[in-house]
Amino acid sequence: MTALDAGPRTEDAGAPPPVRPRRSRTAWLGSDRFLAVATPVLVLVLWEALAQVGIIDTRFFPAPSAIVVRGVEMLASGELVEHTWVSVRRLLIAILIGGVPALLLGLAMGLSRKLRAALDPIIAATYPVPKSAIFPLFLLVFGLGEASKIAVVAVGVFYPIAVNTVAGVREIAPIYHDVGTNFGARRWQVFRTIAFPGALPLILTGFNLAFGMALMLLVVAEMLGAKSGLGFLIWNSWQTFQVENMYVGLVVISLLGFLFALLVKGLEGVLVPWRKR
Amino acid sequence: MANKTVTADLPPPAPTSPSERIHVRELVKTFTRRGSEVTAVDRLDLQIRTGEFFVIVGPSGCGKTTLLRMLxxxxxxxxxxxxxxxxxxxxxxxxxxxxxxxxFPWMTVWDNAAYGLTMRRRPKAEIREIVGHYLDKTGLTRFARSYPHELSGGMRQRVSIARAFSNDPDILLMDEPFSALDEQNKTLLQDELLRIWDETKKTVVFITHSVDEAVTMGDRVMVMTSRPGRVKKIVDVPFERPREVLELRAQPEYGELIHEIWGSLRSEVLEAQEREQLASLRGRS
Incomplete structure (x- = not known):
């Protein structure tokens, strides 16, 4: 990652002693990391300025500073922590309930042609159905309590993980299965030493996609049938026209998504150290 | 773990004599490709003795890999x-x-080499000793904790050799193990493989398309016909062991053997080429 000596090299013996090319003082301004931080900051500063001057309507787009102030207030009152915790808890339970069966079924389907033949059509047919569309059904079946919200998110999580796991197993080169057979790996050993590690990169991609889906469904479910959680916070703020609170909810959701993506990336480094990067 | 496929119209298999490790009789393999039936191996008879280094050469597509995969x-x-x-x-x-x-790209060199023993649930101490020994023999000890993507092609094939020898099988089957390597690496690895093999003297069935390699490595070299694969000729390679690849190549008999095997192989290669060209012509029209 050191692109310091990018200057031209002079190898000519008669030439004056080569001046060591120096990195210019402003080079960091063009670095990727700086740009990644600078753009959002710029947007926020612009937004703040426009709000302060009154060019944009602060009833709809309150100044970032006002949102921060409100966020701190909500943190202090414990309101924000409570809503966030309720949502995170639902997310984690749903990911567990939806993700683990999806992972196991995906591995089994990836390995077995028969199982794929039996289940592929069902999955292909139900995959495109927006899971939010079946939330009313879940409300009927599971009632207004926690179960209906967790169930709809779990179903939403199931698909991307199952589909990606199947694809991950299918992508493993056949030669590795030959090696397993030739070295006497039993069914469970093939599962553990070939299918799972070989599919892991795509499984993690599946989890990443699943989390986006989970956030979306959770917010919808909480808007429609909950008395707590970030979705409820946003919906309730709208109904009482507390626009700053709404933005606080949005910021927390985007932070959650960001943190989860970081977590998956970290996991990737630990679990898939063999991947060329 | 014997592999037995008996068809009804054959007499019961004769008892294999103790000096005979593999006995293949009337072996046939057909498969359908684009609707038409292709015979890859046709009524092939073959005896491989215990402890010999048996090499099979043949033109590409002659069914030598199919034969090995059946074994x-x-x-x-x-x-x-x-x-x-x-x-x-x-x-x-x-x-x-x-x-x-x-x-396996997802396992370290060590875990790869230990794969067979781990699958057979051998005791940890035994695995440590055997794998350690073969990693040492293949010069991989320093890379035990590396992942395959950090190694060169030659090093990766050394892991494959260590994995097979560590498993301590009765017979080693090798399917053109060095064909993806450059000439220098190939020569080095041939030497190493011969050295490791000399210690164990296991029965080896080695597939190659290189006549040079066949004469360098083998006790006997079988030339296979172009499709369908049959035994065309079996040539004895009288060189003493332990062999050294470079010394071997300096001997006049080496050239004579190459000449002999090539003479037998040449027409088969030409036939295989012709067939491939015809197939590609047909594919175009």
Missing amino acids: AGLETPSGGVIDIAEPGGDLPAHSMIFQGDSI
Whole structure:
């Protein structure tokens, strides 16, 4: 990652002693990391300025500073922590309930042609159905309590993980299965030493996609049938026209998504150290 | 773990004599490709002795890899008998060194080399000793904790060799193990493989398309016909062991043997080429 000596090299013996090319003082301004931080900051500063001057309507787009102030207030009152915790808890339970069966079924389907033949059509047919569309059904079946919200998110999580796991197993080169057979790996050993590690990169991609889906469904479910959680916070703020609170909810959701993506990336480094990067 | 496929119209297999490790009789393999039936191996008879380094050469597409995969139990014969003498104890009958990259990218060099023993649930201490020994022999000790993507192609194939030898099989099956390597690496690895093999003297079935390699490595060299694959000729290679690749190549008999095998192989290669050209012409129209 050191692109310091990018200057031209002079190898000519008669030439004056080569001046060591120096990195210019402003080079960091063009670095990727700086740009990644600078753009959002710029947007926020612009937004703040426009709000302060009154060019944009602060009833709809309150100044970032006002949102921060409100966020701190909500943190202090414990309101924000409570809503966030309720949502995170639902997310984690749903990911567990939806993700683990999806992972196991995906591995089994990836390995077995028969199982794929039996289940592929069902999955292909139900995959495109927006899971939010079946939330009313879940409300009927599971009632207004926690179960209906967790169930709809779990179903939403199931698909991307199952589909990606199947694809991950299918992508493993056949030669590795030959090696397993030739070295006497039993069914469970093939599962553990070939299918799972070989599919892991795509499984993690599946989890990443699943989390986006989970956030979306959770917010919808909480808007429609909950008395707590970030979705409820946003919906309730709208109904009482507390626009700053709404933005606080949005910021927390985007932070959650960001943190989860970081977590998956970290996991990737630990679990898939063999991947060329 | 013997591989037995018996068709009804064959007499019961004759008992394999103790000096005979693999006995193949009337072996047939057909498969359908684009609707038409292709015979890859046609009524092939073959005896491989215990402890010999048996090399099979043939033009590409002659069914030599199919033959090896049938010996390895990775393909089912369409007919005929493969008799592989039962190894004593709970040793595996055979382990394969595959063509190209076959070591698991998600395992370290150590775990790759230990794969067979781990699958057979051998005691930890035994695994440590055996794997340590073969990693040492293949010069991989320093890379035990590396992942395959950090190694060169030659190093990766060394892991494959260590994995097969560590498994301590009765028979080693090698499917063009060095074909993906450059000339220098190939020569080095041939030397190393011969050295490791000299210690164990296991029965080896080695597939190659290189006549040079066949004469360098083998005790006997079988020339296969172009499709369908049959035995055309079996040539004895009288060089003493231990062999050294470069010394070997300086001997006049070496050239004579190459000449002899090439003479037998040449027409088969030409035929295979012609067939491929015809096939590509047909594919174009």
